[in-house]
Each structure stands twice: as C-alpha cells, then as structure tokens.
Amino acid sequence: MLDAHGSILAEAVLSQQADHSPFGGVVPEIAARAHLAHLPALVRQVMAEAGVAFPDLAGVAASCGPGLIGGLIVGAGVGKGIALAHRLPFVAVNHLEAHALTARLPGLVQGGLVPGGAPFPYLLLLLSGGHCQCVAVEGVGRYRRLGGTIDDAVGEAFDKVGKLLGLPWPGGPALERLAAGGDPARQVFPRPLLGRAGCDFSFSGLKTAVAQRVAKLQPLAEQDRADVAAGFQAAVADVLADRAAHALAMMPEARLLVVAGGVAANAAVRAALAGAAAAGGVPMVAPPVRLCTDNAVMVAWAGIERLRLGLHDPLDTAPRPRWPLAELMPA
Ligand code: KG4
Ligand code: ZN
Numbered sequence: 380m381l382d383a384h385g386s387i388l389a390e391a392v393l394s395q396q397a398d399h400s401p402f403g404g405v406v407p408e409i410a411a412r413a414h415l416a417h418l419p420a421l422v423r424q425v426m427a428e429a430g431v432a433f434p435d436l437a438g439v440a441a442s443c444g445p446g447l448i449g450g451l452i453v454g455a456g457v458g459k460g461i462a463l464a465h466r467l468p469f470v471a472v473n474h475l476e477a478h479a480l481t482a483r484l485p486g487l488v489q490g491g492l493v494p495g496g497a498p499f500p501y502l503l504l505l506l507s508g509g510h511c512q513c514v515a516v517e518g519v520g521r522y523r524r525l526g527g528t529i530d531d532a533v534g535e536a537f538d539k540v541g542k543l544l545g546l547p548w549p550g551g552p553a554l555e556r557l558a559a560g561g562d563p564a565r566q567v568f569p570r571p572l573l574g575r576a577g578c579d580f581s582f583s584g585l586k587t588a589v590a591q592r593v594a595k596l597q598p599l600a601e602q603d604r605a606d607v608a609a610g611f612q613a614a615v616a617d618v619l620a621d622r623a624a625h626a627l628a629m630m631p632e633a634r635l636l637v638v639a640g641g642v643a644a645n646a647a648v649r650a651a652l653a654g655a656a657a658a659g660g661v662p663m664v665a666p667p668v669r670l671c672t673d674n675a676v677m678v679a680w681a682g683i684e685r686l687r688l689g690l691h692d693p694l695d696t697a698p699r700p701r702w703p704l705a706e707l708m709p710a
Contacts, residue, residue: 380429381679383437385485385496389428390676392669393417396549403548404538411449418457425675433465438691440682443471444699446509451698459694468691470682475704477677478639479503479516481666484680497664502626502633504619504652507640507673508534508549513578513626514704516637519684522704525626526578533615534642536582540589540611544604554608555645561602561609566592568614570621578626585614616651623652627659638665641672 380388395413399405426433441458444451455471462469481487483496502525503514511534512527531539534551541550546557568588571581589611596603627633636656642648643665656663670676685691 380425380431381676381683383683385680385683387676388431389425390674391421391425391428392674393421400548403542405447407447407449410447411453414450414453418453422457422461433461433467436461436465436467438462438468438470438682438686440470440472440678440685442474442477442678443692443696444473444702446474446700448698448700451700455696455698463694468686469694469696470685470690471692471696471698472678472681472685473702473704473707474673474678475505475510475702476520476522476707477681478505478507479514479522479637479704480519480681480684481639481670481677482635482637482664483684484666484670484676487664487666487670497635497637499634500630500632501635501637501664502623502630502661503637503639504623504626504643505640506533506619506638506642506648508532508538508551510640511580511582512704513622513629515630515633519688520690520707520709522707524703524705525629526580526622528580528582530581530583531586533580533582533619534640536586536615537642537645539586540608543590543593544599544608549641551641551645554612555647557605558608558612558647559605561605561607563606563609563613565606566603566610568592568610570614570617573618573621576625578622578629580618580622582615582618585611585618612645612647616645616647619648620651620655623655624659627655627661633661635661636663638663639671643671644668 398409439458439462441455443455485496500517503516505512511532513525515523537551538549541554546553571584653663
C-alpha cells in the first residue's frame, strides 16, 4: 500500500517457493490455489499495518498479466471485488510496466541523483524469469522495444543452470551465492551475440555449453561447481553489459539506464551494467533488491502513475497470459 506520493505505508510478500521447490519450477495449479488461500489474509494484514480502511483508498491496482493465468485471475478478482464493493477505480496493471516504473518511486534513487524518481526518457533493461528485453521508456504507457531475447530469458538461464548444478529452485539467488566461492577464470563460457549489432540476447547456447561442461567434469567437485557458477555468471554479466551499451547507443536521448526484474538483484550483473552505463555517460538506477523481484509495491506504484493520468480500467478487463509492453502504447 502506497500513499499518494508513493511512500510505502505497508508491504508484504508471500513466497510460494517452498510449495514449488520440490517440483523444480512453478506448478500453475498450486500457484493459483495458494493465491486463493493466502490473498484475503494478506490484504487484511497490509490494510491493518497501514491503518487504512477500504473506503479511504483512492483506487485498487492488481497485476493482470503477463504471467500464469491462474494466479492472475485470483489477484485480479480480489482487486476488482474490493473496487466494486467500495466504488473505487480499478487499474489493471501490466506487470512489466510495474517493473519498468519502479525506478520512479520517489526517494528510491540514491545519492541525490533524482530525488523525485527517475525522469523520462530512460533505457530499461528488464531482466526477469520470463522476460529479457531492452525497452525505451518514454512515459507511462509509452514503451518501445529495442531488442530482446531470441530464446531463453536471462532468469530462466539462471534457473536452468542452477538445476544443472543441483541448486534449489529458483536458481538465481542460490547460484549467486555459490559463485561467490568460485573463480570465473577457471571455467570460461561463450558470450553469445557479444559485439553483434542491435541489442538482442541469446542464452540457450550458453546454457548448453554449461550442460556439456558439467557432463565433462563429472563427478563434479565442490570447487568445480563454484567455478562453473562463477564462469556462467561472468558470461551473463559480460553479455548484458555489451547489449546495454548497444541499446544506449540506439537511444541517445536516454537520461538513465534503469535495471529491473529478478536478475537485477544480482550484484555481478549490477556491477557490469553500472560499468556500461558509466561508459555510455548516464547513471544507472536499480531498485533495492527486494523491489527487483515481483512485488505488490511496484504494482501499486504503476497504479498511481496511471491514476494520476486519469487512466483506469473497466471491471470486466480480462487478465492476460501474454501482454507485450508495446500494446500499452496510446494510439
Ligand atoms: O521478476 P521476477 O521476480 O519474476 C518474473 O517476472 O519472472 O524474476 C525471477 C527471476 C528468476 O529466474 C530468478 O532465478 C532470478 O529472477 N533471480 C536472480 C537473482 N534473484 C532472482 N538471478 C540471478 N541472481 C539473483 N540474485
Ligand atoms: Zn516480474
């Protein structure tokens, strides 16, 4: 829950990691049922912590896609129910837009850089489990896709390599911890599309290279595991920095490089991208780690940005499993 200025009044994240981890990935049916089981209590908890009653709200925002449809239906249904009961405007938020706008939360940008939040236009590098793209962010609802992955998303690559290394799901955070004890120079991997024109990404060849290396190194010693993790992470960081540099060159008007999505939580990735931003002459902004992975604060903030422009949605808006950012562009 946010106030009108974007200050966080209360927030909660309910992780379903333990429910899905035994299956090595999200099980859609379990996710949908868990949403149903936990969401009402979570909403009550956040309302109580914020000390706000439903009639005091200015609006209700819920993620309506893109993503697994079961959880989206439950979340959107709860949001619409509250909006309907209290006659509030409902905002159907595209969760990618929520990632894209998080950097504009006032007070989030450190160092006195832009105290009011990131100014438009900026280059967004969206690095999550399902998406990996470079986007020119020109305003609320105004997104131009400059490039993206031609196969796996970067978080998906972390998760698959994590599985190869026997790490629990999701692989990203565990892989980062494992890599801390490894030497990236001992297991070197290819850097797909490095130096290539444009700002597309590819990670499936890198993932295959890791699989082949792991097979060759069997039985995998503990140090080998850490070295492979460090080598993979370094390859990803190099590729992302190269692609970001190209994207910045494609968007000379960008005032910032904004990094968002779960993989933006990775310190090696952040450091590499900060280097690319500095070389391109713009500051890099990344939300605090807890606001990089999916969360309701970013959805509420996207709702505020839209409500400020008078944008809200009818209650029969359907959640969407696929919902490209470019489709938000006003005609
Ligand atoms: O944005 P997000 O929370 O959910 C999606 O919309 O996909 O991103 C989740 C992804 C997962 O693939 C996870 O492994 C990855 O972000 N991730 C990380 C780290 N933390 C989360 N990858 C690398 N290093 C991390 N520290
Ligand atoms: Zn996400």
